[in-house]
Amino acid sequence: MTRNSARSEWLKRNRTRVAVLSILAVLFVAALGGLETEDWFATIMQGLSVGAVTFLVASGLSLIFGLMDVLNLAHGEIFMLGAYVGWTIYTRFDTAVDVLVPLALVAAPFALLPLWRRLGSALIGPGWRRAASWGVLGSGLLMAIGAVMQFPLVIWNPEIYAESPITFSLAVDLGTLAPLPADTWGLPAILAILGVLAGSALVAIGFSAVRPRPGAATALARRQAVWFGAVIVGALVLHAARSPINEWVFGLSTTWRFMLAMVFATLAGAGLGALIEVALIRPLYERPIYQLMLTLGVGFILIEVVREIWGRPEFNMARPAAFNGTGAGCPGQGLGGFFSGCSTVEVFGGRLRVYNEGFVVLVGIVVLIAITLLLKRTRIGMIIRAGVQDSEMVEALGINVRRVFTLVFAIGSGLAALGGVLAAPSIGLSTAMGGLLLLQALIALAIGGLTSFPGAAAGAVLVGLLQQFIIRFGQQGISIPFVSEPFRPSPTLVPAAGVLLMVIVLVVLPNGLFGKSDR
Amino acid sequence: MSLLRLEAVETFIGQFHILEGVSFEVAEGSIVALLGRNGAGKTTTLKSILGITPPSGGRVVYDGTDITGWRSYDIASAGIGYVPEHRAIFTELTVEENLRIAERNRGEFDAKCDLIFDLFPDLKRFAALDGGQLSGGQQQMLAVGRALVADNRVLLIDEPSEGLAPVIIEQMIEAIRRLADHTTVLLVEQNFVVATLLADRYVIIEEGSSVHSGAMADLAPDDETIRRYLGAV
Numbered sequence: 001m002t003r004n005s006a007r008s009e010w011l012k013r014n015r016t017r018v019a020v021l022s023i024l025a026v027l028f029v030a031a032l033g034g035l036e037t038e039d040w041f042a043t044i045m046q047g048l049s050v051g052a053v054t055f056l057v058a059s060g061l062s063l064i065f066g067l068m069d070v071l072n073l074a075h076g077e078i079f080m081l082g083a084y085v086g087w088t089i090y091t092r093f094d095t096a097v098d099v100l101v102p103l104a105l106v107a108a109p110f111a112l113l114p115l116w117r118r119l120g121s122a123l124i125g126p127g128w129r130r131a132a133s134w135g136v137l138g139s140g141l142l143m144a145i146g147a148v149m150q151f152p153l154v155i156w157n158p159e160i161y162a163e164s165p166i167t168f169s170l171a172v173d174l175g176t177l178a179p180l181p182a183d184t185w186g187l188p189a190i191l192a193i194l195g196v197l198a199g200s201a202l203v204a205i206g207f208s209a210v211r212p213r214p215g216a217a218t219a220l221a222r223r224q225a226v227w228f229g230a231v232i233v234g235a236l237v238l239h240a241a242r243s244p245i246n247e248w249v250f251g252l253s254t255t256w257r258f259m260l261a262m263v264f265a266t267l268a269g270a271g272l273g274a275l276i277e278v279a280l281i282r283p284l285y286e287r288p289i290y291q292l293m294l295t296l297g298v299g300f301i302l303i304e305v306v307r308e309i310w311g312r313p314e315f316n317m318a319r320p321a322a323f324n325g326t327g328a329g330c331p332g333q334g335l336g337g338f339f340s341g342c343s344t345v346e347v348f349g350g351r352l353r354v355y356n357e358g359f360v361v362l363v364g365i366v367v368l369i370a371i372t373l374l375l376k377r378t379r380i381g382m383i384i385r386a387g388v389q390d391s392e393m394v395e396a397l398g399i400n401v402r403r404v405f406t407l408v409f410a411i412g413s414g415l416a417a418l419g420g421v422l423a424a425p426s427i428g429l430s431t432a433m434g435g436l437l438l439l440q441a442l443i444a445l446a447i448g449g450l451t452s453f454p455g456a457a458a459g460a461v462l463v464g465l466l467q468q469f470i471i472r473f474g475q476q477g478i479s480i481p482f483v484s485e486p487f488r489p490s491p492t493l494v495p496a497a498g499v500l501l502m503v504i505v506l507v508v509l510p511n512g513l514f515g516k517s518d519r
Numbered sequence: 520m521s522l523l524r525l526e527a528v529e530t531f532i533g534q535f536h537i538l539e540g541v542s543f544e545v546a547e548g549s550i551v552a553l554l555g556r557n558g559a560g561k562t563t564t565l566k567s568i569l570g571i572t573p574p575s576g577g578r579v580v581y582d583g584t585d586i587t588g589w590r591s592y593d594i595a596s597a598g599i600g601y602v603p604e605h606r607a608i609f610t611e612l613t614v615e616e617n618l619r620i621a622e623r624n625r626g627e628f629d630a631k632c633d634l635i636f637d638l639f640p641d642l643k644r645f646a647a648l649d650g651g652q653l654s655g656g657q658q659q660m661l662a663v664g665r666a667l668v669a670d671n672r673v674l675l676i677d678e679p680s681e682g683l684a685p686v687i688i689e690q691m692i693e694a695i696r697r698l699a700d701h702t703t704v705l706l707v708e709q710n711f712v713v714a715t716l717l718a719d720r721y722v723i724i725e726e727g728s729s730v731h732s733g734a735m736a737d738l739a740p741d742d743e744t745i746r747r748y749l750g751a752v
Binding site: 379382383385386388389390392393394395396397398399400401 | 569571590591592595596601603607609610611612616619620621623665669
């Protein structure tokens with residue numbers, strides 16, 4: 001086949017797609033033509049900013065749906081939780097340290113699962129196996145929870161204004177927040193540490209015995225023992241060095257603390273995602289409808305958890321210092337102005353916010369490149385791409401696909417949580433933030449093609465641009481020939497427009513812009 | 520001693536009782552062909568060995584170990600390679616990636632690529648193409664080649680000649696013969712002639728049960744057994 005005929009073949013097969021993309025391009029140019037230069041650049045950047053946050057949520061959804069056929073309806077709530085965890089790292093790092101210690105102690109015994117498996121099968125007879133292992137699991141859980149409650153935890157109190165998250169948020173802005181001391185080595189603390197460790201070991205034993213996995217008996221690898229030791233030592237060091245660590249973090253600038261918040265929220269999201277996959281999604285791969293309902297339920301539970309811990313009121317997260325400068329020399333001028341430390345920058349005569357239109361877009365691009373590289377250049381990426389097509393065959397090659405499922409669920413949830421932290425300084429924290437974004441991400445996915453990763457990016461950017469252009473035209477009005485009054489799209493049209501675009505694209509291209517036809 | 524042994528294996532798919540008692544042995548170094556009509560349960564037998572459709576009764580014994588109920592990646596890792604029907608290669612991955620993904624230990628592909636490319640020179644030529652761009656015959660070669668990357672002691676090959684041109688079938692027969700020099704092969708084959716050319720022994724599966732087995736050489740095309748279980752050849 002010559003190159004020319006190959007090209008015409010491709011054109012023929014993608015006729016509709018090319019047509020739709022050209023119509024979108026023409027509309028885009030027409031929309032630009034209706035605006036002043038200073039306006040259109042700003043509008044595009046605002047659209048990209050919204051698109052970047054949407055993309056962070058949509059990309060995870062797309063990876064998870066593509067590989068596992070699970071539509072994770074709790075994804076928006078993981079986004080929300082990311083914002084709240086990020087806020088906590090940002091404003092109350094002392095609390096984060098307090099929580100990290102018991103968390104590490106709970107996680108550590110799970111590194112020794114092969115050992116527990118053997119112990120379990122030696123101690124628990126086959127006759128009473130099920131009941132006994134549930135019993136062990138339950139009592140371990142009670143013990144661990146009881147011990148965690150004893151942990152010296154420094155926390156806010158949403159009921160009292162002076163100790164509420166809102167007050168702490170303001171204190172960060174004013175720079176008056178200081179860590180609180182806690183009792184570290186008292187008898188209760190030591191008992192709590194031992195209790196958590198023992199309780200979680202029991203949970204691990206019960207867990208490994210409830211669902212025994214036949215297979216080649218695996219010995220305890222040295223690596224696992226090293227992990228166990230390292231996590232325990234790490235937790236104890238963290239516990240002992242609590243005060244100096246807190247002092248140090250509270251001394252950092254808000255910019256560095258925000259970076260810490262991004263890292264920790266991503267990790268927390270990833271950990272939560274992995275936990276959800278292993279404990280809840282995994283037993284239900286044969287029952288997709290149950291999975292869907294389960295993720296919906298998990299979303300509601302997460303909202304209640306947030307209400308319980310952080311309280312009901314919505315609050316703000318102060319923008320990090322590097323993107324919040326004012327005064328002499330501000331706003332920054334030109335593209336270099338993004339690095340001036342000012343909160344705003346003037347480009348092509350339009351005023352942009354450095355954080356929203358600069359940093360958020362930058363992070364979105366970095367994540368897009370990183371995930372693309374992961375998919376295209378690494379063995380894990382190869383396995384993911386193969387698994388999207390036929391995960392049964394991948395497993396038949398001797399690859400532990402479930403581990404890859406867990407990893408992808410963790411990556412997707414981590415990205416959503418990262419999106420939450422990124423969005424928090426501009427849209428604030430509320431328990432409703434997740435649901436809105438999930439809807440937006442789902443629309444973006446449907447437009448781009450459900451299982452296509454580039455499609456998720458394109459759909460997210462499209463939805464973001466559309467939204468911002470409609471908002472802009474709502475302010476300016478579109479002059480329509482033969483009509484004296486310019487047409488002003490009302491704000492209610494903003495969410496409707498995304499849905500409308502989705503409907504139009506899906507009618508013409510049922511698999512979305514970049515989706516593959518049904519397998 | 521047999522390398523692979525099935526003892527009264529029963530398998531359900533959903534509520535359908537597909538395998539109702541399949542028993543046979545595969546001796547190390549031999550090529551065994553599973554024969555039978557469409558829907559008799561030949562493919563399900565392979566999938567039950569691999570744990571893709573886990574058996575609900577009976578035992579699968581591999582190399583002296585009972586592997587019934589193991590996860591399919593554990594079974595595959597124990598040394599059982601699989602070439603599924605309909606050339607289930609990964610169409611979105613390049614030819615080279617299709618082979619590399621089968622590595623269980625780092626560097627296996629580089630060690631085996633000479634053998635694989637020697638058997639199927641086309642794969643070397645098109646290494647950079649996507650799997651989906653290959654012809655049907657080349658995809659089948661890729662599926663077989665993929666099963667050769669890791670150190671497998673048994674290969675389960677499902678319908679290697681299905682839908683291929685005669686020239687390609689000849690090439691495939693030659694390749695399977697050569698790789699059988701150092702691997703044991705369990706084969707599902709509709710094409711009786713291909714089965715006779717390849718296999719040492721046969722097992723006939725009829726309505727989910729193994730009903731007959733013997734040496735391939737004893738099975739003539741006009742045999743009563745053939746007519747009864749396979750229809751006219």
